[in-house]
Amino acid sequence: MISVSGVSMRYGSKVLFDDVTTTFSAGRRYGLTGPNGAGKSTFMKLLTGELPPQKGTVVRPAKLGVLGQDQFAFDRSRVVDTVVMGNGRLWNALEERELLYAKADLTDADGIRLGELEGIVGEEDGYTAESDAAILLQGLDIPEELHERTMSELQGGQKMRVLLAQALFGSPPALLLDEPTNHLDLDSIHWLVEFFTRYAGTLIVISHDRHFLNAVCTHTADIDYQTIITYTGGYDDMVVAKTQIRSRIESENAQREKKIAQLNDFIARFSAGTRSSQVQSRRKEVERLQTTELARSNIQRPYIKFAMSRPSGRTPLEIKSVAKAHGDLQVVSDFSAIVSRGEKIVLVGRNGAGKTTLLKALLADAPGMPASPADIDEGGVRWGHEVSIGYFAQDHTGAIQNGMTAVDWLHQFDPDASRQEIHGLLGQMLFSGEEGLKPTGALSGGETARLLFCRIMLQKPNLLILDEPTNHLDLESINALNVALQRFEGTVLLVTHDQDLMEEVGTRVWHFAGDGAITDFKGAYEEHSAALA
Ligand SMILES: Nc1ncnc2c1ncn2[C@@H]1O[C@H](COP(=O)(O)OP(=O)(O)OP(=O)(O)O)[C@@H](O)[C@H]1O
Ligand SMILES: [Mg+2]
Structure with missing residues (x-):
């Protein structure tokens, strides 16, 4: 289980979400939704601990399986290494150990450090890491001949499976995945859906793919109105429930704007007259109403138009x-x-x-x-x-x-x-x-x-x-x-x-x-x- 309490994030004047308290339970599969720039990747980084929240706290299990949004990030690494990197503590120890062994002459301090590193490698099952990684890869249909290649040589669907193996390395109780279906063809997406529906831990997945979310998720945590609301069901269920909530929030907003207009009207009419104390208190009221910003939906549509400065010849x-x-x-x-x-x-x-x-x-x-x-x-x-x-x-x-x-x-x-x-x-x-x-x-x-x-x-x-x-x-x-x-x-x-x-x-x-x-x-x-x- 992952629990979040009183978490807020804002950049400049843009509030992503404010004072969010929620939990993600085992056995449930959550979709994390919201338009581009809503704060999905940011929220996931708060959950994984990659980023500290500006306010509030997150409680998480010691091990998490994570898949970042940039699926080209490991392009220079070997496939098996990429999987082992899923255990950061182990990977860092292995790297440091290799550097030390490569040194021509070791100091006493190096010797002590090597002892510590061997300790970490032992604790983290480092001696079987490569074979554990290979078993995981086999299970995800990555044939042995690819294990020694570099990531850049793999095609999209295979790369995704290796990154999934990385996330699964060390059997974490929770999996957090940022847009795993990008770059995948339909067959690979079906495969992923099957895989996720069999996963028993806590799954949190970001995606813009409606069909995928509907097929996988038991719950949907949607980022909008400067908060995160968790709905039961997949994407479509969320949209239905959200529409009801939206009309409530929008009518509250409308009422507030109407109230402000009425107060301003009163102030304009009587500010020169004798009712100055009443005018004063109404001014205060307007200030109060205006400082609590109206939470608006973050859904917006861009306007794309491709014009050409001049046409090409007939046969480009x-x-x-x-x-x-x-x-x-x-x-x-x-x-x-x-x-x-x-x-x-x-x-x-x-x-x-x-x-x-x-x-x-x-x-x-x-x-x-x-x-x-x-x-x-x-x-x-x-x-x-x-x-x-x-x-x-x-x-x-x-x-x-x-x-x-x-x-x-x-x-x-x-x-x-x-x-x-x-x-x-x-x-x-x-x-x-x-x-x-x-x-x-x-x-x-x-x-x-x-x-x-x-x-x-x-x-x-x-x-x-x-x-x-x-x-x-x-x-x-x-x-x-x-x-x-x-x-x-x-x-x-x-x-x-x-x-x-x-x-x-x-x-x-x-x-x-x-x-x-x-x-x-x-x-x-x-x-x-x-x-x-
Ligand atoms: N250090 C920063 N300074 C200013 N703005 C930032 C910073 N980090 C993130 N942001 C902004 O916060 C918003 C949320 O970013 P985030 O990457 O979480 O969005 P997202 O919901 O994952 O979007 P997408 O669907 O496009 O991946 C964006 O508008 C982003 O530009
Ligand atoms: Mg993102």
Whole structure:
């Protein structure tokens, strides 16, 4: 069980949640919901102890299994090591021990320290750590030949399973997972649902995926109205119950505003007259009512619009017999296609089928893009006349430098743009006023994605390459993106596992079978599915 009492967090004038008291019990599976920037990851960090609360206390078991929102964080580590890192105390001791043993001559102090470290390694079952990790990995369908590889070599679904093994390492009584379904295809999500419904400890999971939450959760803790309210049931049950509560809060707010208006009216009428003591007391009352801020819902919709500064030629892209292998795995074999201006192509297929590989190969020597090492083994790519590309990569790590404000980060991509234009764009994407001055390092997953969209909107390209753009986005933002892509007049190459986006945006489908073959279907996704059935 994890219990939270009197916990508050705020940044600047933005209150995330205030005076929250709640418990998370064993055997229950909680969804933690709320729009981008609501404070879900922050709250989870309070639960894990990574971040101290500004007020209040959290009581937690000694061991917790944790999966962070950044699933690329371990890309340089070996797979087994990544799992062992799940036990931080053990991992640190192992690392320090290795450093000491590597020293040419050991001092007495080193010797004493080594003794202590051996003690920790023993206590934490360090001598069987690698084999324990291997058993866990096997159980999660990660074959032995991958255990020694580095994380960056794994595809999305596999990476997720390794991170899950990391969280499960040492059998913790509670699992806390931040957006585990990002980057996963439907089959992997089904697998995860099965897995979670069998988990006996306390499960707390953050997700923007309604279907997933409905399938997994017995309870939903929703962050809104500057507090956290726990509802029984999954996402849909929460929405129904919340609507009732919302109408109550909103009518309370409305009554309060009406009261303030009436008092102000009285003050205006009689302030010059004889009833000064009454006016005085009403002034005080208004002050009191106004200082207790009205709690408003944090659900908001951004406005995404992709304009192009000029159109490309009629044939923005020609692909001729492109082939690409990773080692002995043929990811793309002999693919040719001619892309016409205005086409919206959705790239579909299971995790690891080669969608990102193809995009990176196409981008290797595209106009205005930095040369990338992911080149092509065979064939050629020809970019057409006047093509300008807006690229939204799958991995956001490092895409936005730390240590600056959102405004300054964005402005550097068009120094000629006026400050007003930059603020306008940011406001459209829900960074209004003070929010635009936020340090880039503080941005939430969804805010990072929104800022990356601001950059594309500022650059006004005529060809968009979007690799799983809806990961991290909340429902409102996904909807806004869907509409924007439908209205965009340029060309789109889009990788997504989002059913609505595939169906509503796509005018052509590239289906990756997984064995290197890509079928090119000129028509909407639904027709493509019908043709397969
Ligand atoms: N150090 C900080 N300074 C200022 N603001 C911060 C800081 N840390 C976090 N924030 C802000 O707090 C809010 C909550 O962030 P958090 O990462 O918890 O959101 P989230 O609910 O997980 O969103 P998402 O769905 O996008 O992942 C965001 O608006 C974020 O920018
Ligand atoms: Mg988050």
